[in-house]
Amino acid sequence: MARLTVNGVVREVDAEPDTPLLWVIREQIGLTGTKYGCGIAQCGACTVHVDGAAVRACSLPLSAIETGQKIVTIEGLAPGMDHPVQQAWAELDVPQCGFCQPGMIMASAALLAQTPRPSEEQIRAEITNICRCGTYNRVLAGIKLAAERGQSG
């Protein structure tokens, strides 16, 4: 049994040590907002925060998580969806099918936490998640809007 702190709650999970964090989150803990898109760290659909940093959970085995590390998933990003990124996303109607969006939002939130006013070049370089519906321009606008809000709020 491994112990994980997910969204502030300590969980005991029963999984083989080489099970990717993504599947532990989805299947053992039952939080399905974190998505499977590729399994090889290519698409970012599985992005979660580990101690505040965006990581691709499909490529992180359970055994790599250290005791006490804080894992945050899309469900735990902000109570009442009031994270500036979620707010900006709602305002600009960013999602299409939405499948990539939990990962997009988690990657964007981590970027803004680290770089509160990113340049367009920084955003384009840092947000490497795949969206097959093609929401990139709205994602870009959403990050800029959230950055402005973060600054003034």
Place this chain on the structure above:
Amino acid sequence: MRIDRKAPSRAPRPSRRALLAGAGIFSLGFHIPFLARAATRDGAPAAPEVNAWVVVKPDETVVIRVARSEMGQGTLTGLAQLVAEELDCDWARVTTEYPSPGQNLARKRVWGDYSTGGSRGIRDSHEYVRKGGAAARAMLVAAAAKGWGVPAAECRTERGTITHAASGRSTTYGAVAGEAATIEPPKDVALKDPRDWTIAGKPLKRLDTLPKLDGSQVYGIDLKLPGLLNAAIRDCPVTGGGVKSFEAAAVTGMPGVKRVVQVGDSAVAVVADTFWRAKTALDALPIVWDEGPNAKVSSESIAAVLREGLDAEQAFVGNRAGDVAGALKGAAKVVEAVYGVPFQNHATMEPMNATALWTPERCEVWTPTQNGEAALAATADAAGLPATSCEVYKIHLGGGFGRRGATHDWVRQAVLIAREMPGTPVKLIWTREEDMTHGRYHPVTQCRMRAALDTEGNLTGLHMRISGQSILASVAPQRMVEGRDPVTFQGLNPGGPEAAIGYTIPNILVDHAMRNPHILPGFWRGVNLNPNAIYLECFMDELAHATGQDPLAFRLKLMGNHPKHRAVLEAVAERIGWDRKPPEGVFRGICQTMGFGSYVAGAAEVSVSDAGELKIHRIVAATDPGHAVNPQQIDAQVAGSFVYGLSAALYGACTVKDGRIEQTNFDSYPVMRMDAMPAVETILMPSGGFWGGVGEPTIAVAAPAVLNAVFAATGKRVRHLPLKDTDLRRA
């Protein structure tokens, strides 16, 4: 600010009644009418439907039923807007639900066609859904008028309120909905003039955004059911091959493993408590394949077959006028070029998946599908049961793009697995690798273009010989016309409202030598319009350059009889500033086409560095879809189209070696990401009078606009896609 959450859409579950019923894990929730389902789910008294399209609850919530599938394209919101417009309800109180395919069957297809493809979600159903809304409104008014003892014609409706001015009375839809349900539906209803629309035609926000922001939106892959097991599958890597043998005993002791089953002739699945354990065991399972007759096929061997088709005697004719052979013979100049496009995978963000629960009497399936009725048919077939003993619950799609509509191979597999475990629900999830290598690919074609030009550089004859794969021959042979696949000629037809060529060329022949390799084709967003627009519009550019003419002026000379094609082309030319010089180092390309009932044009600005790196700076796209139901969604569709179209044009290719698709994941099948995404400016110019689609046609102009700009920048004509295979460094 806090986000005010409207009822998020949740995946339909078996009704509580079904879950509580004793036998097995649960008995099945079909044929439970909406009434009962609504009542048990909410715990509140059931609100009766006014008609098949509309339910008004006592709290004034309006539930609009949408038969077509939402996969990101905004159809759910657009169709609800059309119903709400005619219903005159309060948009802020609108929610939606999917009627199930089984209900549609039981109610004699009251919701019509469920197929969501060909950009038809709105254009094929706008009339009857609007009538559904108008009829419901008439019934609500009649109920109020009856109660008041006044003529219905004297009552007015606005935002869910009915008033009778003369007597000063008013009521709400929710208050009379019960009564309205008992009123005889009107025989015929008048529809509003689109000019009077206040809900439809407006850039309203989507109804389905909020649950996509906090992880609460349930996709097929997320479905949870009591007692659910998970399956991972491997199908023979070579289409046409099968399973020779496998050693189940090697993995049955692994953690969580419940069963190892052969699925049909060609696949093996492992069922376990979790998907990860199923996949882990499947990876360890020794399987011996019989690779069958296609094990030696390669991209090269397919290309050779297609090349032979370019000169073949026999070909199906799609468009013929005048005498092309004569024109070519008498031409002052003949220009010739051969183009080709490779297979493409849909690569929906959510891989294929389905959950199935089978008993000898009944079968239920939960799956993301673009066509619930086709999914139901596939379920019944695989279950060995009549369709009336089956049900499909449509779950939100993580992308469709055509993959989840015409064939339901993954549903079949899920049902076959579930048959091995009666009474236990099993969720089958494809790995990305399975999805990438067992797609229904964008068909492979080549095209020989031959043009006759006179001494003034006028185009006097054009022969387009398409050689290659037919989608219909594989997917829907019943739609073939005397052996011919009409879809092959998308955008090249002599006329008609669907996909007509935009040029008048005195002598023209467009024909198709059908060559069907074993790799299975499917409808891929944009379908045959994509290659056809590349072939025609890049070649038009070649002809302009070969005769020293401006690519826009050269086209316009041929477009006198095609005012709508011309209007969109001129609109992008004006917006991109075609008559002015581009910035230093930037080059332009332009193109137009028509498909899915809409007229579209694109213009691109690109630069190519000395090292051969392409940068797309700006795209301008114009669309005339006749009527525009939601400009904001159209804008999103157009921008998305360019991502999809350019991913294919720039990087995408599924190649074949030893009979199998070589690409397995996004590392070997790269797609566009944000770093390469250009700014997209959308010009929406609905001219009225017809209903065109918007989800697909713009894809077709993405590639030719960019390829023509690349030629302007480098002098290199990219005729075989993807572009990444061409060295763009200046020679």
